[in-house]
Amino acid sequence: MLKEGRTVHSGFKFPVPLLDTSVLPMRLTSAEADKSRQAVLIIIDETAMLTKDGLRCIDSLLRDLMNNDKPFGGKVIIIGGDFRPTLPVVPRGARADVIENCIK
Numbered sequence: 001m002l003k004e005g006r007t008v009h010s011g012f013k014f015p016v017p018l019l020d021t022s023v024l025p026m027r028l029t030s031a032e033a034d035k036s037r038q039a040v041l042i043i044i045d046e047t048a049m050l051t052k053d054g055l056r057c058i059d060s061l062l063r064d065l066m067n068n069d070k071p072f073g074g075k076v077i078i079i080g081g082d083f084r085p086t087l088p089v090v091p092r093g094a095r096a097d098v099i100e101n102c103i104k
Contacts, residue, residue, distance in 0.1 A: 008050060008058070009054075011032070012024050012026065012036075012061060013025050014054060014057070018051060022053060022057055023057065023060065023061075024060070024061045026061060028064065028065060033065055036061075036065050037065055037066065039075060040075075041075075041078065042075055042076070042077050042078070043078045043080075044058075044077065044080070045080055046081040046082075047080060047103060048086060048103075049081075049089070050088065050103065051103075052101060052102065052103050059071060079103075087101075088102060
């Protein structure tokens with residue numbers, strides 16, 4: 001609903017499936033990379049549906065884009081959402097699998 005707003009999955013080009021070894025395929029010279037470098041603030045809503053691997057991938061990508069080792073490349077990240085109704089989807093996963101994939 002925000003001007004030029006995107007989902008975190010499309011904005012950061014999340015691979016499907018997203019694994020603990022995944023890296024985001026955004027090229028450092030792409031237009032999307034330039035937008036991420038210029039961003040002063042990144043807002044991630046409905047964070048409860050984002051797995052810990054997704055958050056790790058965003059952190060790694062932003063560190064690479066900004067060429068530093070600060071968390072999220074030094075970008076201000078606001079995460080929010082309601083953590084009660086929906087947790088990450090883990091196909092055929094047991095309760096323990098879902099909890100293991102949550103942001104901690």
